[in-house]
Amino acid sequence: MRLLTDTFNGLANNSKVDFVLWTGDSSRHDRDSHIKKQRIETYEQNVISVSLFMSAFDVKITPVIPSIGNWDVFPNANLAATPNDPQLTSLWSVWEPLFLGSIDVEFEEAKNSFLAGGYFSRNVLDGLVTVISINSLLFFSENPLVTDCRAFELLSKGERHLHLNHAPNAHLVWIENQLLSARASNRKVIIQGHVGPEGNGVQQYNPECFEWFVYFLGEYSDVILSTYFGHINRDLIHLITRRNPPKKARPKKSLHNNISNHFYMSPPEISSGVINPFRITTMLPTVIPSFDIKHWQIVAAAYTGSSIVPAFNPGYRIGTLEFVKQPDTTSNQWTIKLVKHVTAYLDLTTANKNGDTNALKYKQSCSTLDDFGMVELSPDELTAWLTQMQSAFKREIWKSKPKNKKGAQIFRKYTKCIDTSYISSGKLPTKHRYFQVLQFGEENFSFFSFGIQVFGVALFAILAIAFLRNLLAKRQQKNISHPKIKSLD
Secondary structure, three states: OHHHHHHHHHHHOOOOEEEEEEOOOOOOOOOOOOOOOOHHHHHHHHHHHHHHHHHHOOOOOOOEEEOOOOOOOOOOOOOOOOOOOHHHHHHHHHHHHHHOOOOHHHHHHHHHHHHHHOOEEEEEOOOOEEEEEOOHHHOEOOOOOOOOOOOOOOOOHHHOOOOOOOHHHHHHHHHHHHHHHHHHOOOEEEEEOOOOOEEOOEEOEOHHHHHHHHHHHHHOOOOEEEEEEOOOOOOEEEEEEEEOOOOOOOOOOOHHHHOOHHHHOOOHHHHHOOOOOEEEEEOOOOOHHHOOOOOEEEEEEEEEOOOOOOOOOOEEEEEEEEEEEOOOOOOOOEEEEEEEEEEEEOOHHHHHHHOOOOOOOOEEEEEOOOOOOOOOOOHHHHHHHHHHHHHOOOHHHHOOOOOOHHHHHHHHHHHHHOOOOOOOOOOOOOOOEEEEEEOOOOOOOEEEEOEEOOOOOOOOOOOOOHHHHHHHHHHHHHOOOOOOOHHHO
């Protein structure tokens, strides 16, 4: 338990946090062949998690926003999410204290939607931002109790046939209604969940659910500040992109000129209503050199993070949000933009050597500003970040030193930070508004002066035995393949 208690004690001392995103997986992962997991553990270990959060934060002031992980239900990933599902009822009874700071109307809406399907939304920062906590298990391909969503089609909202008596379809309708409401009221949205549509370059949702969700991330990128997931234990960036239109002469006037931008921005065969104009790509080191940035425009990004209970070194993320006055307005209207991520990690090898002599201390691993040169996490800045890294992979690089040393440095830093295994100098952010994303167990943990993501794996096994932790970390690192970048040195 020391890993958890020291982590939360450190968080409790950070008075700058405005909200926390807790991305799920708060109970033990059933990987011990000698001690089989019992259903009651899922409940009891979520109770422990809530207690830790409430001891670290005043939830009336700093909202802690949970999401369901695949290990928060029993058996693993099995959740039908029918109305008043016993597992949803049990989770709500545990998580209800986290809603102490919400107003009555918001509380009732959250309770009703959670008991109906395991998802809810909550306003933070005086209503300028809405956090949408999705139930990713309804889309998860490893959940045997749900079927795929309706076939993806490019139709206007009123023409879609997403039947509400099918839980995954009903969730899609709810998500889009939340996004439309935010757009209409000039609010920004943060989406959080446990399982992302893609992890480590592998699709994790059922095929049609995957297409719908990725479409929403792209179509509503004007209102979505950012999206956060856990599950894969790695600090990865996932880019949401849209195909650039082909460059050609201006077409003559015709009936086809009235076609929507969705069709125009997509391949010609999109008129069949089958091909998604948006796609998601995980920025693995092996993918970066060949990513087709010329034909695919970055419109948004999603993020996964490292976990507290380690598959690799424990880690979390802090996000910085900035208030921005609306341009070209005389009224006092403000919006919010995401300006920075800082990831932190704990070196388990060093911590084990120190034993009980010192409190566990996390160190900064990566800053999107200091290490990647991004002044904000906007599509333009993400494009510049990717372009710089790609510039280090021109053919000439294999025969001589890289022409773009900065791009090579950024690439090296990104590959090292993926598994939160390397030290970077610097301090955690002290200005602006912050939220945290936190995850237990072998799941992600991040902080933003607005939120925390989830926990994974067994709570009681968090520290386990020192040599087992080290062995696990080494094995995981050996299984991760990065491109050879000798020529970048």
